[in-house]
Amino acid sequence: MTDPSTPARAWVFGDDIDTDQIIPSRFLVSSDPADLGEHPFNDLRPEFSEAVERGEFVVGGRNFGSGSSREHAPLSLVGAGVAGVVAQSFARIFFRNAINLGLPVLICPDADRIADGDEIGMHLEAGTVVNHTADEVYDAEPLPPFLQDLVEQGGLKAYTKRKIASDGQ
Template sequence: MSLDEPGRAWVFGDDIDTDQITPSRFIVSTDPEELATHAFNDLRPEFSANVSEGEFLVAGENFGGGSSREHAPLSLIGAGVDGVVAQSFARIFFRNAINLGLPVMICPDADRIDDGDEISLDLDAGVVHNHETDEAYDAEPLPPFLQELVDEGGLKPYTKRKLGTAD
């Protein structure tokens, strides 16, 4: 899968936990659009009002640590984020993102991307393209099965298709 249309990078640092992504006081809903209005409310208040469809999150080490709630990736999906690139992910966030169909890539050079850079992702090849610097960074491609889950829109649509119960 290729997210080859460049989009703005929203850059965050290390150890961004799920309560910073979606503060716990706002998780009274599971509606992605409602959750999106509170994404990064305390850490970067301008995010939810200014993020647009087709943009990306870029982070350092241990993105998405903390709780196992799916609200954090749901809020990013609701905000229109096309994918998340980080130097490393907390395992539970990584898995929740895949299960919900949100593309995630581990990229050791994510720290070379600046806030506002235009980037695109090639999930199959495991490459992050920085259109500002004309650089390409190696990333870990998703294994084929996980890629299939993302391509299907997550675990539920994938399972429904496999069972022949898709809408």
């Protein structure tokens, strides 16, 4: 996983970005992150999937990830190499699916101050988003330590495998 505190480009989207806008349903023939990672935002912002580089960020407005409960939307961002998602608010199911898949997410009321192309980094423990372009730091809701651990270990599946392995010794 890319370190989300490392500054990288922000791809900014607006309010109410739903899971079908993140990954159009016609691409849901696979659950492979690499396959899905070729198509995020294909209809909404076609240049994204071609131009996004590993370690860059997605920034949303309010209610990011609304719609379907399927994990394909955050999985497509993982497959595209997105380092994390910052939004003013998330649909609850997207937020939890992202955590379960090891995709860092932060709720940041000031996410609307981030411009497309700004260089940002996110700090999960501190609950901050640093906008290096604007030389500003925004408060976010820090993830509780348990959720930070899930993300750092690559998601719920990886966390559970390690937990079972360590408990068996």
